[in-house]
Amino acid sequence: MVERKIGWEPQGSHTLVGGEIQRVDGKVKASGQAKYTNDINTPGTLFAKLLTSPHAHAKLVLLNIEKAKGVKGVKSVLAIAKVGDEIQYEGWPIVAIAAERPEFAEDGLRAVEFKFEPLPHFVDGSDFKGAVEADVTVGGKPLKLTKSVGKSGQGDVEVALKEAKHVHRGTYGIHMITHMSMEPHGSHAAWDGENLNVALSTENVSGTSGQYVQPVGVDAMNVNIRCDFLGSGFGSKSTVDEWDVACAKLAKATGKPVRLMLSRTTEMQIGGNRPSAFAEVTVACDAEGNVTAWDSRHWGSNGLQGSIVDHDVTPYVFLPKTRQSVSTGIATNCSPERPWRAPHHPQACAYTQTALDDLAAKAGIDSLQFFQKNLNLTSLPHIYGPELEIAAKLIDWKGKWHPRGKGSGNGPVKRGVGVALHTWDGAANQSNVTLKVHSDGSVEVVTGSQDVGTGTRTCIAQVAADTFGVSMSTIKVSLGSNQFPKAGPSEGSSTIGGVTGPVRRTAQQALWKILDLVAAKYTVERTTLTARDGKVWLGEKEVCTWKQAATLVGPMGLELYGGPVTEDEGLTNHQVGGVQMAEVAVDTETGVIRIVKMVAVQDAGMIVNRLLARSQVYSGLIMGIAYSLSEERIMDNKTGRFINANLNDYKLPRIGDIGDLVVEFYEPESEYKRGVIGLSEPPVISTGAAISNAVANAVGVRVPVLPLTPKRVLDALKGAKG
Amino acid sequence: MERDEVNRVGAGFSRREFLKGSGAAVVAGAAATSAVEGPLEAQQPATKIISAEPHTIKLNVNGKDQNLTVEPRVLLIDALRNDLNLTGCKDVCDRSTCGACTVLIDGKPVYACTRFAIEVVGQKVVTAESLHSLEKTDDVVTAFCKYDAIQCGFCTPGFVMAVRGFCNQNPGATEDACRRALGGNICRCGIYDGVLKAAYDTAQIAQ
Structure with a gap:
């Protein structure tokens, strides 16, 4: 008897789900025939x-x-x-x-x-003092640009700092960037x-x-x-x-x-931006390297609203028992923020995990060991622990890590490695689908969702084809219209879980109805039937073809409506963990940083399509390299203008700038069983901290503000020399 | 050095040939040609100043001659997109930086936003649309799908044309050569890893 239960097959049992399946719309996109x-x-x-x-x-x-x-x-x-x-x-x-x-x-x-x-205007969100002193009005009335947007704490930080063996103080920052979507x-x-x-x-x-x-x-x-x-x-x-x-x-x-x-310049000016964040951090640990206290004051701007990175994500992932933080938002005459891939996490990760890495250096502890030792301060030690070990092997951490600035070689180019880790919710959005099995065996899935580049059509087709045991070409997916069943927005890595969940459930329900019809016609026990390879089977015995089975639904076809998933169905879940390691080469004479290698080990529950999932992680790494090394919305406070609002001067990495990228999924049975969890946001989060930490490891000093431009690298080196 | 090897931009084909050889009534003014190197005689001031009015020209695109009427200021990218509905060449950066509008002109990859439509009369223009039909799919398109060098897909046709042009000119190219050759295109989603693998594959097939 085959159990009829909504859910995914056991790990390794799916035919298409989890595989490396090419995009169903790849050819029309690559050949420019797709109409945007x-x-x-x-x-x-x-x-x-x-x-x-x-x-x-x-x-x-x-x-x-x-x-x-x-x-x-x-x-x-x-x-x-x-x-x-x-x-x-x-x-x-x-x-x-x-x-x-x-x-x-x-x-x-x-x-x-x-x-x-x-x-009068004010546009420089990094300049706290300037914001306090600025003389800006709105509607003729004076405007206070700075406002408190969060304060929290627990335990007595003063006492914890006094009792700590090592205390580190530093100022960190990460500048505003824009979304820079290729299609405006x-x-x-x-x-x-x-x-x-x-x-x-x-x-x-x-x-x-x-x-x-x-x-x-x-x-x-x-x-x-x-x-x-x-x-x-x-x-x-x-x-x-x-x-x-x-x-x-x-x-x-x-x-x-x-x-x-929008024109490209206007797109960059008003089409969305990610808030800046700057922080003064004090962080402390005991003699063994256990982090005991965190104290931070941060500020930044998201444009007119005058808010900053969400207070709740500070400190990021590592939560010492004793901690406090205050946030001040700065209103600037800049267009408003829009959610940028993993909103606020990359910034919080950057100023938290660079500060922790500096504390590790002060305590004389290998950064990796320091992060491992403190995993008890995170909510996902069972994920990060094995992921760190996998990443360390892939980048050869043991062979490459050295005390700060103490790498081998006397030349001007210094190498170093760095690590950082992240988390993301990634819960499924609320999407509806209709699924129709026609009497010729072809299948239509319709949803009001969209494909933002992750491969929504492909993943839907894969799940439906896998469930019915038919080829991908048997499935037609229609999406992208508000006339179709309502589907949630593609925000926060919620789409693939949001659509594959209802498609799987509805396809299973449709299949069971069809198998019941087959059972009646061929007088076999209905719950013993399965569908695979375009046929219906009783154990190892073929009962009929899929096409023959489909004729039983009649000329009107079988149409089912599928509502949004809930996590108790077991199809989707939330909260993932990932780690990243970077190896960099820094030219100490020119300040130029080259990415040698990046390793990303990512948990995403059950992977629907390994080829497309890997693309999402590559994507995170490359956008991460961009905001780490070169990408910055430069606001000139004198003219009030975004002075590099064009693709010549707004520097994005090109194909030769990304180094060797290694992507590995952490998918043990325990995580697989949780079902689909969003993947697009997480891999862009810890890239900044990992690269910054690698640079500090290479050159021996912290370059405190991202992006790590040659000038900032040289300034940091000069500052270290005194 | 990269530019020589790759031949991405520059006067590899001649707008002068168009000016000298075309029998069309359209003759560009001296100002339009003064920045272009070439034989001395071709640098003589043109005898006729082109009028700003629309001109009917014949463009050879994807192997077909097409008549269109455009002002001399209309860029090739706009003529392809707006007059011929060949929207595979994308308008992204507005300043000849990103490569999303790359097409082949007489076999060489060129940003379509760096040419006036009237300049390419008499030349063969190839756009991404020609690389895939029900009957036949070009190796580049196949390789881009295989390595998933596609995400949102907006920059992809430009990359595909850059790879096609490069591989035509450099069959058997090494991975390093591919990497250096494809620096003229920008992707925001992050498909570079796939593009590099696809380009290398295509270069080997082209051998």
């Missing part, structure tokens, strides 16, 4: 462009769009801002113009007459009577239609949202933004489809 929002060119489409504020804080005192209306090819001009408005950051949208060609829209923008009266934010809007049809570059297909109602004046039931392919978002694309509203209004005014995508 940015590529929608329905007949008559107009191209819209934005005029934005060059000032961080200013009053708009003149705006005349009349001349622009007369420019050749311009079809509609929309003033988004009005005279008298107080502009509060650079990139603030002022005017949108739709024209027959993008060149004409640009001609139109040049014909807009405008004048700003600049007001934007939409293509077309009206059809009362219906507003929108191709939206969004990570939230099911949750965006309502956001058009008030600003555009449309009923939610008449808003159709589509997103077949998304050129990434990393957390920044969950809303309908003012430029999307402008696009819909321009479409209405012209009676034509309009596409409005």
